Amino acid sequence: MLRYLLVVLAxxxxxxxxxxxxxxxxxxxxxAIEAAAExxxxxxxxxxxxxxxxxxxxxxxxxxxxxxxxxxxxPEFDLVRLKEVESDVRARFQMDLQSMVSVENAxxxxxxxxxxxxxxxxxxxxxxxxxxxxxxxxLANWAxxxxxxxxxxxxxxxxxxIPIESLLYQPNIKNARRYAELVSELDSEHTPVDEIVSYSSxxxxxxxxxxxxxxxxxxxxxxxxxxxxxxxxQLDLLVKKIGEIENKIxxxxxxxxxxxxRLSRFPEKALAFAKQYGDGGSPEMNAAMRxxxxxxxxxxxxxLKQHVDEGxxxxxxRNYFVNISNFSLDRAIALASMLEDDHRTTAxxxxxxxxxxxxxxxxxxxxxxQTEKDQSVVDAYIGEMVIQxxxxxxxxxxxxxxxxxxxxxVFNIAESRWYGxxxxxxxxxxxxxxxxxxxxxxxxxxxxxxxxxxxKARAKGI
Amino acid sequence: MKSSICFLVGLVLGAVLVxxxxxxxxxxxxxxxxxxxxxxxEAGNQHLSTVAGSGEDETxxxxxxxxxxxxxxFAGSTDELITTARNQxxxxxxxxxxxxxxxxxxxxxxKSPSDAMHVLNEMxxxxxxxxxxxxxxxxxxxxxxxxxxxxxxxxDCTLEQLLAIPGIENATLYPRLVQELGDSFDSVRxxxxxxxxxxxxxxxxxxxxxxxxxxxMFNELILSVPLDNLDTVLSAFLNSETTKPRxxxxxxxxxxxxxxxxxxxxxxxxRYAPDDETVxxxxxxxxxxxxxxxxxxxLQTWGYNTGDFGLLGRHIGVVARNNLDRxxxxxxxxPDVQRDRAYQNLASSYVSKRPDQALEHFRSLGAxxxxxxxxxxxxxxxxxxxxxxxxxxxxLTEAVRVALVVKMAExxxxxxxxxxxxxxxxxxYAEIAQEWSGx
Numbered sequence: 067m068l069r070y071l072l073v074v075l076a077x078x079x080x081x082x083x084x085x086x087x088x089x090x091x092x093x094x095x096x097x098a099i100e101a102a103a104e105x106x107x108x109x110x111x112x113x114x115x116x117x118x119x120x121x122x123x124x125x126x127x128x129x130x131x132x133x134x135x136x137x138x139x140x141p142e143f144d145l146v147r148l149k150e151v152e153s154d155v156r157a158r159f160q161m162d163l164q165s166m167v168s169v170e171n172a173x174x175x176x177x178x179x180x181x182x183x184x185x186x187x188x189x190x191x192x193x194x195x196x197x198x199x200x201x202x203x204x205l206a207n208w209a210x211x212x213x214x215x216x217x218x219x220x221x222x223x224x225x226x227x228i229p230i231e232s233l234l235y236q237p238n239i240k241n242a243r244r245y246a247e248l249v250s251e252l253d254s255e256h257t258p259v260d261e262i263v264s265y266s267s268x269x270x271x272x273x274x275x276x277x278x279x280x281x282x283x284x285x286x287x288x289x290x291x292x293x294x295x296x297x298x299x300q301l302d303l304l305v306k307k308i309g310e311i312e313n314k315i316x317x318x319x320x321x322x323x324x325x326x327x328r329l330s331r332f333p334e335k336a337l338a339f340a341k342q343y344g345d346g347g348s349p350e351m352n353a354a355m356r357x358x359x360x361x362x363x364x365x366x367x368x369x370l371k372q373h374v375d376e377g378x379x380x381x382x383x384r385n386y387f388v389n390i391s392n393f394s395l396d397r398a399i400a401l402a403s404m405l406e407d408d409h410r411t412t413a414x415x416x417x418x419x420x421x422x423x424x425x426x427x428x429x430x431x432x433x434x435x436q437t438e439k440d441q442s443v444v445d446a447y448i449g450e451m452v453i454q455x456x457x458x459x460x461x462x463x464x465x466x467x468x469x470x471x472x473x474x475x476v477f478n479i480a481e482s483r484w485y486g487x488x489x490x491x492x493x494x495x496x497x498x499x500x501x502x503x504x505x506x507x508x509x510x511x512x513x514x515x516x517x518x519x520x521x522k523a524r525a526k527g528i
Numbered sequence: 529m530k531s532s533i534c535f536l537v538g539l540v541l542g543a544v545l546v547x548x549x550x551x552x553x554x555x556x557x558x559x560x561x562x563x564x565x566x567x568x569x570e571a572g573n574q575h576l577s578t579v580a581g582s583g584e585d586e587t588x589x590x591x592x593x594x595x596x597x598x599x600x601x602f603a604g605s606t607d608e609l610i611t612t613a614r615n616q617x618x619x620x621x622x623x624x625x626x627x628x629x630x631x632x633x634x635x636x637x638x639k640s641p642s643d644a645m646h647v648l649n650e651m652x653x654x655x656x657x658x659x660x661x662x663x664x665x666x667x668x669x670x671x672x673x674x675x676x677x678x679x680x681x682x683x684d685c686t687l688e689q690l691l692a693i694p695g696i697e698n699a700t701l702y703p704r705l706v707q708e709l710g711d712s713f714d715s716v717r718x719x720x721x722x723x724x725x726x727x728x729x730x731x732x733x734x735x736x737x738x739x740x741x742x743x744x745m746f747n748e749l750i751l752s753v754p755l756d757n758l759d760t761v762l763s764a765f766l767n768s769e770t771t772k773p774r775x776x777x778x779x780x781x782x783x784x785x786x787x788x789x790x791x792x793x794x795x796x797x798x799r800y801a802p803d804d805e806t807v808x809x810x811x812x813x814x815x816x817x818x819x820x821x822x823x824x825x826x827l828q829t830w831g832y833n834t835g836d837f838g839l840l841g842r843h844i845g846v847v848a849r850n851n852l853d854r855x856x857x858x859x860x861x862x863p864d865v866q867r868d869r870a871y872q873n874l875a876s877s878y879v880s881k882r883p884d885q886a887l888e889h890f891r892s893l894g895a896x897x898x899x900x901x902x903x904x905x906x907x908x909x910x911x912x913x914x915x916x917x918x919x920x921x922x923x924l925t926e927a928v929r930v931a932l933v934v935k936m937a938e939x940x941x942x943x944x945x946x947x948x949x950x951x952x953x954x955x956x957y958a959e960i961a962q963e964w965s966g967x
Contacts (some may be wrong), residue, residue, distance in 0.1 A: 161752045167661045172630045191788040194751040199657040203625040221821050223850045230850060251851075252881060270621075283880075283911075294652035297618045331649040331681055360683040389682035394708060425710040 073126055131347070144181075151181045155189065166196045175200045176207065183208040184219060209236045217242045221251065234262040235287070258284055270296055274303050278311045285311075293324050298335075301328060305343045312450070322349030326356065333363045359386045362393070367401065371409055377521070380412050383472065388417025395421060407442075414446035422447070422454055433471065441470060448474035463498075476500055481507065602635040608641050609636050618650050624658060632663060641666035642673060659684070671699040691716050692723070715741055723748075727757065731764040742768070750781050755792075758785060762800060775801055779810045790820045805834075816843040819850065824858060828866065837869045841899070845873030852881050864896065874904035879907045887919065895927045905931040909939055920955070933957060937964075 082424050155174045161167060179186035184445040186204045190197035205228070209216045213236065220228050221244060230251055233239055240263060242248065265276060265284060273292060277285060292304050301324055306436045308320050321344050331334040336357040344350035355373045359382045366386060373497070374380045391398040395417070402413035421429040429447065436443045448471065452459045463475045476498045483491040484507055495503030555655075565949050602609050613632040617623040624630065637644035644662045648655045663685075666674040671693060678685040687709055696702055719741045722730060730749070734742055749761045758781065765777055778801045786793035793814040801807040812830045815823040815890040816839040825842050840862075848855035856875070859870035871878075871889075878886040890904040908916040909932070920932055933955045940948035941964075952961035 080717055156754075161754060165664065166752075167657055168664075169627075169630055169634045169661075172627055176627050192755050192785070194784050195787075196657070196751065202622065203627075203630075206622045206625045226817065226819050226846045226850055257881065295621050298650050360681070362680050362682055392682060392687055393679045394704075395710075424712055498583060 130401055142151050148181050148185060151178050151186060152189070159189075159193070161193070166193075167199050170454050172200060172203065175204065179204045179207060180211075183212075183215070184224065187225075210238070213238050213241060214243045217244050217248060221248060231257065231262075232257060235266045235291075237267050239263060239266075262287075269304065270300060274300075277307050289320060293320075293327055298326075298328060298332075301339075302343070305339075309343070314345075318344060318347035318349045321347075322353040325350060325353035329354075330357055331361065333357045333361045333366065333369075337369065348378075355379075355382055360389060362390055366510075371405075374409065374412075380408070383409060383412045383421075384416040387413045388419045389416075391417050391420035395425075411442040411446050414443045418447040418450035419454070422451055426455070426458065434468075444470055449478050452478040456482070472498070473500065477503060477506070543692070545689075560862065605642070606636075606639045609639060610647070613647055614650070617647055624651070624655060628660070630661070633658060637662040637665035642677065645677065649893070656946075667693045667695065671696055672701055675699060675701045675705070688712070688716050692720055727753065727760075731761065734764065734768050746777065747780065747784070751784050755785070758796075758853045759799075766800065775804045775806045778804070778807050782810045782814065787814060788818070790815045790818045790823065792794075812839050815933060816840070817846060818843075819847065828862075831866065836871045837866050840866055841869030841873040844870035845877070848874035849879035852877055868897050868899040871897070871900035875900065875903035876907045876911075879904065879912065883912070883915070887915070888929060890919075890924070892925060893928055894925055896925070898961070901927055908932070909935040913939075929955075930957065934960065 155178045158170075159174050160168060160171055165171070175186055175190065178189060183204055188203065190201050190204065205216075208219075216236075217239075218228060218232060219225065220233055230248065233242075233248055234252070239245060239248075252259060261281060262284050265273065265280065265288065268276060270292065273288060277288060280288060289308070295303075296304055305321060309317055312320065313388070321340070325336050327340055329339060333354075335353040340350040340354040351373065355370060355378060358369045363369075367383075370383050370386055371380075374383055387398055387402060392403070398417045398420070402410060402417050405413050418429070421432065432449045433444060435448075447460070451462075452475070459475055459479060463472065466472070467475065476495055477500065480491040480495040480500075480503050483494060485510065491507075492504050495501075561833075602612075604612070609632070613636045616626075616629050617630050620629075624633065633644055633647070634645065641662055644665070645659070648659060648662060663674065665789060674693075675690060678690060687705055690696060691709065696705070699705075710717060715738050718737065722733060722737060722745065727749075728730075730745070734745065737745060745764050748763075750758065753761055757939065762777065762781055766774055768903075778796060781796055782793045786796060790811070793811045795806075797807045797811045808830070812827060815826050824840070827840040829842050831840050844855050844859055847858060852874070855870075855874045859867055859874060862870055875886070875890075878889070886904070890901070890908075893901050893904070905916075905928075908919065913936075916932055916936060919937075920929070924932070932951065934957070937948040937952050937960075940951060945964075949961045949965050952958070952964065
């Protein structure tokens with residue numbers, strides 16, 4: 067029995083040895099493939115064995131080139147290698163707008179950035195404004211891979227777009243060779259260098275906890291940074307902390323900014339957030355309502371109506387109707403027709419914006435068909451027409467349109483002149499037989515003043 | 529025989545043991561953190577709670593090939609990919625600005641574009657550029673699904689953009705889009721056909737487009753052609769009838785392609801609009817934003833010719849943000865008016881980098897330094913209000929005092945006009961207070 071056990075044990079030992087030698091081979095293979103990838107050998111989709119084999123066979127000859135790519139600050143900078151990579155990137159970088167942002171382009175830019183980050187930035191500057199997509203990638207990787215050369219680049223004034231202070235927010239900045247020089251440039255006596263540097267190395271949750279102990283300068287930067295980078299689930303921690311630190315006005319403003327920046331595609335969540343953490347203040351409610359304005363959520367219209375009824379900005383309803391008209395004019399008209407009073411006119415104003423721009427002839431037919439049926443539609447369309455295309459409005463007036471359309475045209479055209487030259491506006495209205503224009507404008511101004519006073523009173527209440 | 533069998537059994541056992549121990553655990557990623565699902569349907573007033581575990585760790589990295597080895601497809605399920613992508617993108621600072629981030633987003637977009645878009649939507653607005661990557665994958669797989677997304681998030685896409693998508697004709701919703709576009713459909717269709725032509729053919733056919741589309745196409749071409757072809761494009765459009773004047777086309781080229789390159793901007797202006805003031809102004813703006821060695825000289829000449837030294841001031845402001853000593857040195861070599869504009873623009877950097885020295889300079893300013901006074905007062909009141917208050921207690925020149933008091937009152941007026949007016953009166957500026965109160 068013991069003999070059999072010993073034989074089994076010997077087999078186990080041999081098996082372990084065999085397995086390790088097999089694994090070693092496969093690790094070597096993986097290493098070779100990774101190294102090949104680093105040299106950029108995967109020109110085409112290298113998903114099959116043959117291509118992988120080709121890649122790993124070419125590794126040896128390209129290893130030296132791969133090593134060159136990390137030597138950004140080496141004195142013997144390999145200019146030949148840079149030229150090669152750059153011309154390869156120029157040949158393969160996709161410029162058309164559709165595929166400008168792609169994994170393939172990102173790999174190409176990173177490849178060039180590994181040889182020379184400044185060359186990659188210069189290349190991106192050439193690529194129109196869309197090149198900026200990869201700019202952050204190049205800068206972030208550069209700072210991580212070689213903080214010294216990155217600091218050299220900024221301190222030597224090569225990029226006015228990167229403020230020197232921003233270097234302090236790099237987590238590894240303390241390791242930079244020219245850190246002392248950087249600090250002296252910033253006048254450490256008055257810039258909270260240590261505060262910024264130690265704060266930048268914290269985790270997001272620690273950053274939130276430390277907010278109240280920061281100077282105003284660092285705190286403002288931290289708010290911006292945390293608002294844009296925290297996961298949505300952690301925003302409530304940030305909001306609670308801001309509530310502890312800031313006064314009511316500043317808190318409401320920051321809350322509005324968080325909603326606009328992070329919840330702009332989640333209407334219910336935006337509203338819940340504004341209600342849960344706000345006190346009905348206008349910045350956060352406006353931010354939440356703008357989300358409904360730009361999203362065709364089932365409750366968008368009812369929420370916006372309620373907001374306007376409570377004294378909110380009526381242009382949100384107008385903008386919502388501009389947006390939904392873009393996808394279905396019929397639906398927009400049907401929805402606007404269901405509204406009443408001021409909401410109805412405001413909604414048709416939004417529909418008119420789209421309709422007149424997109425289908426001017428049909429829009430005109432639509433206005434004419436509305437005669438004696440719906441004055442709010444006529445007012446909205448004519449009002450928008452005078453703003454959007456005054457020539458067309460004047461042409462329509464010259465054709466002698468029906469009375470209600472004619473009156474709307476004259477009053478709107480005269481109103482557009484009222485603020486520049488009152489008497490000319492009055493004369494124009496009178497020349498078309500409307501002597502009540504001035505009275506109507508005075509009444510309109512009175513209503514507007516009342517509206518502004520009411521708005522101010524509400525704002526003070528907050 | 530029995531011994532041989534035993535040896536073989538041992539051999540197999542040993543090998544299996546080693547391979548088992550060394551095998552990576554592919555299911556680790558899903559256990560790292562419990563992530564709340566905030567799907568597109570949303571959970572109404574669902575309370576937002578903190579995610580368990582730190583967002584900073586390398587969760588799920590075992591799923592992702594080496595950072596540069598991007599050609600492999602992700603092996604896990606869609607759910608695993610969503611978790612990995614969220615860990616990399618949503619829970620990591622600058623997650624999208626890495627190759628791994630872009631790779632994961634692309635992989636997710638290939639498997640489930642709506643989930644990829646959702647991950648992007650969870651991130652800050654800086655993700656806007658990467659939407660096109662997801663959109664393109666979405667077009668390839670499910671145009672109707674993409675149109676539905678656009679209808680929900682109305683400001684993310686327009687009908688015209690939808691109609692430009694390759695293969696849109698196959699979408700179920702296509703007839704509806706055509707109907708909604710109405711009169712505009714023909715010109716959108718022509719523009720789409722035009723877009724598929726090679727550059728030379730495009731340039732020969734530009735006259736077939738409506739004037740509005742022609743400008744759209746011009747923008748598109750100058751944004752996307754290599755620099756070597758810019759001349760060809762610009763010449764072709766300048767020789768064709770356009771609704772925009774020459775200066776407009778040339779300034780667009782400068783804005784879109786040479787906003788970071790003073791020399792390139794200058795060359796384009798020299799070649800196509802050498803005497804045009806608007807174009808020259810655009811070029812000077814590029815110089816003003818740069819640290820080009822000839823910027824100061826050029827902006828000074830521009831100032832002498834136009835009487836506008838504002839850009840020169842802005843340039844000194846840019847220099848100051850990078851090298852305050854150099855900016856001060858340059859400012860002090862300038863004649864009066866120019867120096868005043870220079871100090872107005874460098875005030876902000878001066879105060880934040882060397883407040884004591886800056887305040888000393890501010891105190892010394894007099895009636896002839898209105899620009900500089902305004903720059904310092906603005907910076908102090910906005911960024912260092914306590915310092916501004918302290919300063920008011922000191923013996924100041926009248927020009928400095930009045931600027932500070934008015935700036936502080938301006939800041940108050942947004943919140944409380946009566947307080948602002950009382951503040952002006954208490955500092956002896958009753959006349960200004962009277963003007964403000966409208967009496």
